[in-house]
Amino acid sequence: MTASNISTLRVDLGDRSYDIKVGSGLIERAGELMAPVLARPRVVIITDDNVAPLYLDALTKSLNAAHVQTDAITVPAGEQTKSFAQLESLSEKLLELKVERTTTLVALGGGVIGDLVGFTASVTLRGIPFIQVPTTLLAQVDSSVGGKTGINTRFGKNLVGAFYQPKLVLADTEVLNTLDRRQLLAGYAEVLKYGFIDDPDFFEWLEINGKPLLGGDIGLRREAVLSSCGAKARVVAEDEFEKGKRALLNLGHTFGHALEAESGYGGGLLHGEAVAIGTAMAFDLSHKLGLCDGQDFGRAVAHMKSVGLPTDFSTLNAKDWTVDALMNHMSRDKKVEGGTMTFIMVKGIGKSFITQDIREDDLRQLLARWLS
Amino acid sequence: MTASNISTLRVDLGDRSYDIKVGSGLIERAGELMAPVLARPRVVIITDDNVAPLYLDALTKSLNAAHVQTDAITVPAGEQTKSFAQLESLSEKLLELKVERTTTLVALGGGVIGDLVGFTASVTLRGIPFIQVPTTLLAQVDSSVGGKTGINTRFGKNLVGAFYQPKLVLADTEVLNTLDRRQLLAGYAEVLKYGFIDDPDFFEWLEINGKPLLGGDIGLRREAVLSSCGAKARVVAEDEFEKGKRALLNLGHTFGHALEAESGYGGGLLHGEAVAIGTAMAFDLSHKLGLCDGQDFGRAVAHMKSVGLPTDFSTLNAKDWTVDALMNHMSRDKKVEGGTMTFIMVKGIGKSFITQDIREDDLRQLLARWLS
Numbered sequence: 001m002t003a004s005n006i007s008t009l010r011v012d013l014g015d016r017s018y019d020i021k022v023g024s025g026l027i028e029r030a031g032e033l034m035a036p037v038l039a040r041p042r043v044v045i046i047t048d049d050n051v052a053p054l055y056l057d058a059l060t061k062s063l064n065a066a067h068v069q070t071d072a073i074t075v076p077a078g079e080q081t082k083s084f085a086q087l088e089s090l091s092e093k094l095l096e097l098k099v100e101r102t103t104t105l106v107a108l109g110g111g112v113i114g115d116l117v118g119f120t121a122s123v124t125l126r127g128i129p130f131i132q133v134p135t136t137l138l139a140q141v142d143s144s145v146g147g148k149t150g151i152n153t154r155f156g157k158n159l160v161g162a163f164y165q166p167k168l169v170l171a172d173t174e175v176l177n178t179l180d181r182r183q184l185l186a187g188y189a190e191v192l193k194y195g196f197i198d199d200p201d202f203f204e205w206l207e208i209n210g211k212p213l214l215g216g217d218i219g220l221r222r223e224a225v226l227s228s229c230g231a232k233a234r235v236v237a238e239d240e241f242e243k244g245k246r247a248l249l250n251l252g253h254t255f256g257h258a259l260e261a262e263s264g265y266g267g268g269l270l271h272g273e274a275v276a277i278g279t280a281m282a283f284d285l286s287h288k289l290g291l292c293d294g295q296d297f298g299r300a301v302a303h304m305k306s307v308g309l310p311t312d313f314s315t316l317n318a319k320d321w322t323v324d325a326l327m328n329h330m331s332r333d334k335k336v337e338g339g340t341m342t343f344i345m346v347k348g349i350g351k352s353f354i355t356q357d358i359r360e361d362d363l364r365q366l367l368a369r370w371l372s
Numbered sequence: 373m374t375a376s377n378i379s380t381l382r383v384d385l386g387d388r389s390y391d392i393k394v395g396s397g398l399i400e401r402a403g404e405l406m407a408p409v410l411a412r413p414r415v416v417i418i419t420d421d422n423v424a425p426l427y428l429d430a431l432t433k434s435l436n437a438a439h440v441q442t443d444a445i446t447v448p449a450g451e452q453t454k455s456f457a458q459l460e461s462l463s464e465k466l467l468e469l470k471v472e473r474t475t476t477l478v479a480l481g482g483g484v485i486g487d488l489v490g491f492t493a494s495v496t497l498r499g500i501p502f503i504q505v506p507t508t509l510l511a512q513v514d515s516s517v518g519g520k521t522g523i524n525t526r527f528g529k530n531l532v533g534a535f536y537q538p539k540l541v542l543a544d545t546e547v548l549n550t551l552d553r554r555q556l557l558a559g560y561a562e563v564l565k566y567g568f569i570d571d572p573d574f575f576e577w578l579e580i581n582g583k584p585l586l587g588g589d590i591g592l593r594r595e596a597v598l599s600s601c602g603a604k605a606r607v608v609a610e611d612e613f614e615k616g617k618r619a620l621l622n623l624g625h626t627f628g629h630a631l632e633a634e635s636g637y638g639g640g641l642l643h644g645e646a647v648a649i650g651t652a653m654a655f656d657l658s659h660k661l662g663l664c665d666g667q668d669f670g671r672a673v674a675h676m677k678s679v680g681l682p683t684d685f686s687t688l689n690a691k692d693w694t695v696d697a698l699m700n701h702m703s704r705d706k707k708v709e710g711g712t713m714t715f716i717m718v719k720g721i722g723k724s725f726i727t728q729d730i731r732e733d734d735l736r737q738l739l740a741r742w743l744s
Contacts, residue, residue, distance in 0.1 A: 040710055084460040095527040100708050123495070125706045126522060126533045127613075150498060155467040161498045162534070241499075334497045336472050338412055 031066025118149030122164035137187025141228035186272025200350030252279030403438025490521030509559025513600035558644025572722030624651030
């Protein structure tokens with residue numbers, strides 16, 4: 001392939017600006033693509049035991065061919081890896097390897113790896129550079145861009161972490177071929193989010209192209225990744241530290257995080273699946289409050305259903321769940337201010353907004369209905 | 373006392389700028405002094421079990437009188453508290469208290485508390501505000517200013533952390549009255565540092581005023597704290613992230629950290645004591661390399677000795693220490709670049725400079741001589 005097959009998006013953040021490169025076969029060309037952003041030709045690749053057998057060799061080979069010295073650390077796959085224990089073990093392994101402030105970490109994996117490695121990079125030696133090589137659709141379109149990093153705590157997801165931008169994101173769309181359908185769908189929920197937030201045309205495009213995209217069409221996948229990264233890059237450039245507009249990207253997430261917390265992060269519920277259900281809940285609540293008409297609500301849920309995303313609690317092991325437990329999870333959300341929860345509601349597809357005016361009663365009624 | 377007894381210094385860092393307030397009785401007036409920088413009238417005070425009995429009540433009372441809601445968490449005193457375990461336990465306690473991004477942490481204590489609380493603030497909910505109330509001379513003149521926060525690892529001190537600026541520093545010089553002489557002296561080593569780095573007049577002032585200052589003269593203490601904070605604020609404003617000049621503040625620290633690491637952080641060697649010995653080593657090496665004349669070397673060591681600071685290994689339990697072990701600690705310093713160690717050397721009192729041109733041989737000879 002030629003360089004023209006690579007699309008480059010810029011995340012515009014002053015001296016923290018960086019490129020997102022999207023294309024096929026980028027891992028095999030990682031050496032030449034990464035070299036220009038490395039302070040010194042030394043990286044430590046961090047990946048998980050699912051991804052290592054697939055891509056670690058190719059990535060290492062490419063970097064070595066570009067005269068970049070590599071070490072690699074493999075951690076267990078799964079959400080449980082986003083923990084204090086792994087943060088400690090990883091940073092100590094890095095210190096044992098005598099990383100310097102000019103050594104770059106490479107996060108090779110999905111959202112868990114990106115979040116953990118980004119956070120570890122932000123605190124090791126008070127901050128060393130890192131590069132994202134996202135290997136899931138979800139990580140490519142969402143978590144690898146924008147600098148939110150972190151780990152989970154027993155009080156909820158991502159409650160400890162840092163805003164810390166990568167030096168480069170390499171989204172190799174070829175890796176999507178090795179994802180199983182469930183993982184792909186989970187990522188697709190975050191793709192849809194950009195349509196729901198403020199881009200009804202993109203949603204319409206997805207209504208038409210979602211199925212072939214999920215079915216394997218490489219061109220459509222690439223287009224979806226580019227559109228999603230572009231949307232995210234624009235929001236992040238406007239509001240890096242989530243003082244305002246960036247919160248829109250949490251559409252479906254306040255509900256979704258509560259579902260994940262109750263599910264226990266054991267893999268029973270993927271993040272993207274939780275977001276899909278949470279988005280359906282946000283549309284439902286918006287509809288019930290008279291903010292969004294039934295047609296848009298129906299259309300949103302119908303498309304998610306049609307591709308196979310969950311839009312209710314039927315796949316969850318929720319029979320013992322309570323309204324109080326879900327409310328308690330939501331009350332620990334990072335967007336809570338003065339005890340007031342912030343929600344992303346919709347006035348229709350592509351018409352999301354931020355509000356603190358949701359009454360607890362309405363919320364509890366919604367949760368009770370979804371639990372019943 | 374009146375407001376005119378408070379001196380205010382500004383640390384100029386754009387939207388991360390903040391004031392350092394120096395004066396007597398500031399803890400009793402903390403409520404009115406802190407209120408203007410609080411996003412919401414809620415703080416969590418974090419202190420240790422040495423400091424809590426002395427000042428926690430007064431601080432709480434003052435905040436409550438200013439209608440600020442307070443919680444308090446007390447952790448064990450001592451360097452061992454700067455650990456991953458405490459970071460995790462503290463951030464989980466904060467989440468349990470349902471802190472929000474508008475809740476401010478107050479670090480009430482010495483350098484250990486300031487470093488731990490600052491780092492915890494930087495990662496909890498990806499960053500919540502914090503205020504420093506340093507209760508040791510060392511913390512007042514050095515660690516509470518400038519935003520370096522962190523914890524220790526088994527590979528060395530402060531190797532994991534963040535650059536994270538407080539919203540305010542309240543240096544109440546009255547608290548120095550409760551410090552024992554050893555703690556006071558340890559802080560004095562960092563005061564001296566500012567003279568050694570680039571202010572020969574300040575060193576001369578300390579030669580005259582050091583003893584009465586240490587003996588209890590309140591006016592002199594206040595003057596020394598102000599001069600030291602001013603010096604630090606200027607350096608930090610120029611080079612927040614230690615890309616250059618800020619490294620000068622590490623005079624005596626590369627050696628000192630190695631001594632601390634070998635001593636095991638058990639309280640046998642205080643940080644300021646390690647810095648005093650490290651500074652003597654830096655002068656010695658500079659002298660041996662023909663950079664600094666014997667008179668300045670002698671004068672520096674003589675003053676430290678005259679006030680009772682350690683300037684050799686005689687008080688350390690160093691009989692089993694080796695050159696290799698010390699070299700190994702120094703090679704993990706955060707300032708190492710491309711395998712090359714960075715040192716702060718002196719051309720005389722008030723004439724420090726940064727260099728990477730120290731040969732391993734010279735270093736090993738120095739260490740061997742100090743160990744013998």
